[in-house]
Amino acid sequence: MSLEDIANNIRVCNLCSLSKSRTLVVPGEGPVDAELMFVGEGPGAKEDIQGRPFVGSAGKYLDTLLGLIGLKREEVFIVNIVKCRPPGNRVPSWDERKACLPYLKAQIKYINPNLICTLGNTALETLTGEKSISRVHGCLLRKENIQFFPMYHPAAALHNPALRYTLESDMHELKNILDKVVSSLYSSETNNTTLDSFLL
């Protein structure tokens, strides 16, 4: 199944009640061979209308953060835990997250990124089980052979400008880690096991 096949399956999904209130599904976007994947929580109002992730104010700030480390959004894969907007932007329930997770796992398996950056608590907890973003942001977490780099959600810095400094310094750390991960991949023969057990 290609990445576009996965997206097409997501577009017709009605596995949970979020499908009833959505305008458009937001499967995610980016290059098939992206080294870096960002995972947010779920589409907001603008994303629901456009069918694209992170196109509102949090997305503009994400673009700025990427620019700090010389990346453009077209170079990374951007996706969410749930693909349909939770009404009123509420946090998606565990049932909704669980219904949607096989799609994200299929996307991760297909793209096989070197690093997955979780944005905010929902993505962190859903993918790693870790509950405290304030404890683990800016640190590399390894879970079942996948490397996660948790960051605060860009929207959090829009509400609380004091978090901007934290997000920006975590972004620089992400770049350091990404460079190390990529160079260790090229210097080692052993590294194609990354995603397997997580994705089974």
Ligand code: URA
């Ligand atoms: N917030 C998210 O978590 N995802 C989006 O796509 C937009 C805002």
